[in-house]
Amino acid sequence: MDIRAHVSMVFHLDKCIGCHTCSIACKNIWTDRKGTEYMWWNNVETKPGTGYPTLWEDQDKYKGGWERGKNEKIHLRLHNRLGGLTNLFYNPYLPTIDDYYEPWTYDYENLFNAPEGDDQPTARAISMITGKPMDNIEAGPNWDDDLGGSPLYARNDVNLDELSEGEREQLNEIERVVFFYLPRICNHCLNPGCVAACPAGAIYKRGEDGIVLISQEKCRAWRMCISGCPYKKTYYNWASGKSEKCILCYPRLESGQPPACFHSCVGRIRYLGVLLYDADKIVNCASVPEQDLVAAQRDLIQDPFDPQVIQSARANGVPDAMITAAQNSPVYKFVKKWQIALPLHPDFRTVPMLYYVPPMLPVLAKMENGNYDIAGLDKENLPAMLSSLEKARMPIKYMASMFSAGNVKIVEEVYRKLIAVRIFKRAQKVKDYQPAEVEAALAQGKTNAEEVEAIFRLTSLPTYEERFVVPPLGREISIEALERPLDRKQATGFGIRSQTPKREF
Amino acid sequence: MVENVKPPSIPRYFLFLLTLTGILIFIASTFSVVAAMGPAQAADGATVFKEKCVGCHTIGGGKLVGPDLAGVTERRTKEWLTKWISAPDQMLAAGDPTATELFNTYNKIAMPNLQLTPDQVAAVIAYMGSGETTTASSAVALPPGDANAGRAYFVGDLHFANGGPHCMSCHSISGVGSLGGGNLGPDLTINGYSKYGAGLPAFLASPATVTMNAVWKNTPLTPQEQADLFAFLQEASVSQRAPDTLLLIAGLAILGAAALIGLAQLRWSRRLKGVRKPMIERTLAAKKR
Known part of the structure; x- marks a missing residue:
């Protein structure tokens, strides 16, 4: 037993409204510098969709994360040692700037300075790469949500691969179109692919809180981390020649504040808390067969x-x-106690420490006499709400592909519990369910009234202090013996090059 | 504000110091070579002649690379001799008629500037006028040479007994492989036996040029090695390089480059050539069908 602490996260997708406030908060603080124009350490994707960069989930293309070999051990999908050496000066699996998008701004000055004319002046899009006007904007950081168009993009979502041809066709019918939002930041994995792939040893995971960081002094721009990370959450800064990634706003955590994206979240979907995990179990957790991955990860906590x-x-x-924070951790409750939050793509085997409560899926309705009708009993004589999982517009297999490495049973259990919460509270407020039906729902969700009430409270009515439970981190205090924290603060970080060794040859 | 910036870490200094040490050692060794050649040792004419001159000249022993010096003090004035021995390169450049004539007579091999001190020059002129005679140091007593062994010495398959560097590190010659040898010294295909002729063994025994002298003074060749090398040079040295050698090198280079590019294409044939655009093209093509 080797117990360590990890500052971990839960995103409650049912509450995400896709407003991108988190992305903007992050952008304004961290990635408004030269060389970071295309980076979104926090981005929000529309699902089904191909995401940012395009098709990041398709590891046949990008070779991110780990693979379980025939000897039941895991190895990097990117390369072995010899392959890493021969590809050292040329990493063949990097996304191109076109796979992210060509970043642009607008020529706002023209609105003020344009000479008098017959037409209203416009602010044309200006490429932040070439500085020239862009007549055709072909992609953006959330193209799926903008006007990328489902037929071209969303149908290529790799999570749809599990679905039958018929199921996929149904998703495009006008009455069945469905989507939800997926905000993503660095998962601060327990078995990070980026750390394993870095030839310079520049990436490390902080011992006291598990935050994964890229040393701006040691980074040598090999860019193997970009390929190694299956979530494509490390980015190359072309101006500084270093790679960068989400730092979980550790300077804010230092004083006990949540990261900027957490703080600014309009839907309050984000929870931050400490997990205690057993480091001895990490290797096993990353190596078990696909269907056991989620269970192994729960067992780790x-x-x-x-x-x-x-x-x-x-x-x-x-x-x-x-330890006190871990005992009050909202993350512990969602992930381990209630087991309704799941890791994103555990099949990448990096053991991500960001968990998602899957969104309640809209159910199918029938148009009858000019009204939508979702009531009525189905063939198993269950009320519509109870059986809504079977009637979900988005097949459960899609969710399983995203959150449980294809294990449908785990996702079903999560949904049964979420449905139980919904029915229980609806019975209380609207009173259109009979006590027997509520009991049936609780039994199906393998839960009880007390737990349901707790889930409801932490989902709908949590205070700031209940959502963000982390103590102030002690980094500054602990380096006091070695150096002066204020000087250190001023002389390190992104873009500060005084400590960066020059190229010798 | 930033008054106490952390000093650079030790490893960076270390690399700098290592480079500096390397440079210092290089400079020091260069100086020691120069020092070993230059300074005024006891100006003993016989020693100077033996060290510097016998590679090309005899006194009364016949022509080698350069003329027989018997009676030279009577043929030339002392002033001319002093000037010539001190700085033959300058005299040749200045177009001195006697010097030019000698240069043309003796296969256009220029006498090197031996960088002798004025003392040494005076001593060696005195020695040449003293009536002593010398013979070609090696030509007389050389044992029969083996061209194959000479080739092995040249390319480094056999090591010289006194530890001298093998010839190929500085010189090239025909018959040692398509890529030839080093480029520091002249190509011996043209500048070897065909130029020096019978004077070559004497030169091998005691090379007169500044560079060669510095290298070989302390690690002289044994008579057997001289004989073997001479035999090899006689065989391999031709007045012209075989014309196809350059073509061969060019061909090899082109083939090598092509092979490397092919190998790279093979190794990285599965590289990612963009994701988004091919995806769009694929989807559009599928729609049309």
Whole structure:
């Protein structure tokens, strides 16, 4: 038993309205510098869709993450050691700028300076790469949501591969069109592909909180991390010649504040909390067969109230404030206690520490006498709401492909519980369900009234303090003995090159 | 504001120091070579002649690379001799008629500037006027040479007994492989036996040029090695390089480049050639069908 602490995250997709406030908060703080124009450390995707960069989930193309070999051990999909050496100066699996998008701004000055004419002046799109006007904008950071168009983009979503031809065709019928939003930041994985792929040893995972960082001093721009990360969440800064990624706003965490994207989230979908995990189990967790991946990851997370766990954590130097935070962690509740939050693409085997509560799927309705009708019993004599999983517009297999490596049973269990919460609260407020039906729903969801009430409260009515439970991190205090924290703060970070060794040859 | 910037870490200094040390060692070794050649040792004419002159000249032993010096002090004035021995290159450049004539007579091999001190020049002139005679140091007593062994010495398959560098590190010659040898010294295909002729063994025994002298002074060839090398040079040295050699090198280079490019194409044949555009094209094509 080797217990360590990890600052982990839950995104509740049912609450995401796709407003991109998180992306803008992040952009304004971190990626408005030269060389970072195309980067979105936080981006929001529309699903089904191909995402950003295009088809990032397709590892046949990008070779990200880990693969389970015939010897039941995992290895990087990108390359072995010899392959890494021969590809060192030329990494063949990098996304091109076209696969992200050509970043642009608008010629706002023209609105003020244009000479008098017959027409209203316009602000043309100006490429941030060439500086020239762009007549054709062909892609954007959320092209699926803008006007990319489903037929061209969404139908290429790799998660649709599991669906039959008929199911896929139905998704395009006008009455069945369905989508949801997927906000993504760095997952701060426990078994990160980017760290394993870096030839320079520049990427590291902080011991005290698990944040994955790229040392701006050690990075040598090999760009293997970009290929190694299956989520494509490390980016190359062409101006500084270094790779960059989400830093979970650790300077904000230092004083106990949540990251900017968490803080600014309009739908309050984001939860931040500490998980205690057993580091001895990481290798096994990443190596089990596909259908066991989610269970293994749940098994990795330890009960923060267990005296043995607390003792082992203390022995590893985890401060008491961290342990207390772990006991109050909303992430622990969603992921381990209630088991309704799932990792995104556990099949990449990086053991991501960002979990998603899947969205309630809209159910099919029939048009009858000019009204939509979702009521009525189905053939198993279940009320419509109870059986809504079977009537979901988006096949459950799609969700399983995203959140449980194809294990449909796990996703079903999550949905049964979420449906139970919905029916329980509806019975309380609207009173259109009979007590027997509520009982049936609770039984199907393998839950009880007390748990349902708790899930409801943390989902719908959480306070700031309940959503973000992390103690102030002690980095600045702990480096005091070695250097002066204020000087360190001013002399390190993105774009500061005083410490960067020059090329010698 | 930033008053206490962390000093650069040790490894960067280390690399700098290592480079500096390397440069210093190089400079020091260069100086020691120069120092070994230049300074005024006891100006003993016989020693100077033996060290510097016998590679090309005899006194009363016949022509080698250069003329027999018997009676030279009577043929030429002392002033002329002093000037010539001190700086033959300058005299040739200045177009001195006697010097030019000698240069043309002796296969256009220029006498090198041996960088002798004025003391040494005076001593060696005195020695030449003293009536002593010398013979070609090696030509007389050379044992029969083996061209194959000479080739092995040239390319480095056999090592010289006294540890001298093998010839190929500085010189090229026909018959040692298509790519030839080093480029630091002249190509011996043209500048070898065909130019020096019978004077070559004497030159091998005690090379007179500044560069060769510095290299070989402390690691002289044994008579057997001289004989083997001479035999090889006699065989391999022709007045012209075989005309197809350049073509061969060019051909090899082109073939090699083609092979490397082909290998790279093969190795990276599965590289990612963009994702978004091909996806759109594929989807559009499928729609048309």
